[in-house]
Amino acid sequence: xxxxxxxxxxxTGLARLLNLSSEDTKKVVSTLENxxxxxxxxxxxxxxxxxxxxxxxxxxxxxxxxxxxxYIVLAHSNEPPSEMANEIAxxxxxxxxxxxxxxEVPQRLIQLLSFDSxxxxxxxxxxxxxxxxxxxxxxxxxxxxxxxxxDAHEAPKxxxxxxxxxxxxxxxxxxxxxxxxxxxxxxxxxxDALERADIKGExxxxxxxxARLTYIEP
Numbered sequence: 001x002x003x004x005x006x007x008x009x010x011x012t013g014l015a016r017l018l019n020l021s022s023e024d025t026k027k028v029v030s031t032l033e034n035x036x037x038x039x040x041x042x043x044x045x046x047x048x049x050x051x052x053x054x055x056x057x058x059x060x061x062x063x064x065x066x067x068x069x070x071y072i073v074l075a076h077s078n079e080p081p082s083e084m085a086n087e088i089a090x091x092x093x094x095x096x097x098x099x100x101x102x103x104e105v106p107q108r109l110i111q112l113l114s115f116d117s118x119x120x121x122x123x124x125x126x127x128x129x130x131x132x133x134x135x136x137x138x139x140x141x142x143x144x145x146x147x148x149x150x151d152a153h154e155a156p157k158x159x160x161x162x163x164x165x166x167x168x169x170x171x172x173x174x175x176x177x178x179x180x181x182x183x184x185x186x187x188x189x190x191x192d193a194l195e196r197a198d199i200k201g202e203x204x205x206x207x208x209x210x211a212r213l214t215y216i217e218p
Contacts, residue, residue, distance in 0.1 A: 004087035010069050011097060013062030018092075018108055019100045024055045029111050032067075032118065037214045039128060041121040042068040067112065068122070074113055075122035085109035124216045136168040136175070140182070163187060 006014060017028065031048050038044045045064035049056060056063055074084055089105040099105055141164045146156035163182040168175065182190075208215050 004073070004084065004091055006088060006091050006095070006097075007069065010062075010066040011092075011095075013059060013064070013066035014070075014088075014092075015097050015099065016056060016059040017063050017066065017112065018105055020055065024052075025108060025111070027052060027055060032112065032115050035115065035117055035121075037117045037124070037216055038121050039124050039216045039218050041071065041118065041125055044121070067118075070113060071118045071122040072126065075119050076126065081110050081113040082106075085113060120214075121216075128218065132171065133176075134170045136170060138168065139166045140164065141166060165190075 017025075020028065028049070031052060035044055035048055042064050045067055046060055049060045049063055053060055070084075070088070074081065077084060085106045088109055092099065092105065093102070101108070143162050143164075145160050145162055147158040147160065148154070149157045161184075163184075163186075165180040165182050166177060167180070168177045170176065205215055
């Protein structure tokens with residue numbers, strides 16, 4: 001029994017890739033060979049595979065989803081592509097997916113799963129979001145609050161300006177938000193911290209460049 005199951009949502013796209021002619025398979029493989037290291041693997045695959053839309057016949061999104069899913073599994077499995085290819089081939093046979101070239105499935109899968117840039121991209125995407133809380137968006141709401149004297153019928157005597165930092169984030173995949181009250185000093189502290197983070201980021205980019213490592217832009 002196969003130990004690796006192909007999710008139902010990826011079966012159509014994967015079958016479409018595996019049922020291509022040998023010539024069209026070479027074109028897909030050539031396209032994958034030129035995919036750069038990226039932090040947006042699925043989006044990049046959609047863009048590159050869209051150039052082959054005539055070949056994939058409107059299955060670009062499904063094919064990109066299938067490849068992304070396979071590379072995520074491969075990146076974290078510590079298995080060679082050949083071993084994973086055999087497991088997938090057994091799984092497809094077991095669930096009865098109709099394939100035109102059943103004897104060629106393992107070799108075709110090895111061809112599709114042999115690109116280091118896609119493995120690195122899948123790992124990078126996982127590392128970037130492998131946290132309990134992941135930032136989504138933020139807004140700051142600024143208000144004036146009037147200060148009244150003893151007699152509430154009289155006009156306000158003074159006013160204060162308040163800021164509320166509204167942060168949206170994901171906690172273990174679920175959307176959350178938090179509101180934090182700020183004053184002008186707090187805003188200055190946050191700005192300083194972010195500017196310092198930006199400076200440190202630029203410094204580390206130069207370290208990557210000197211080490212001849214690819215910087216994966218978020």
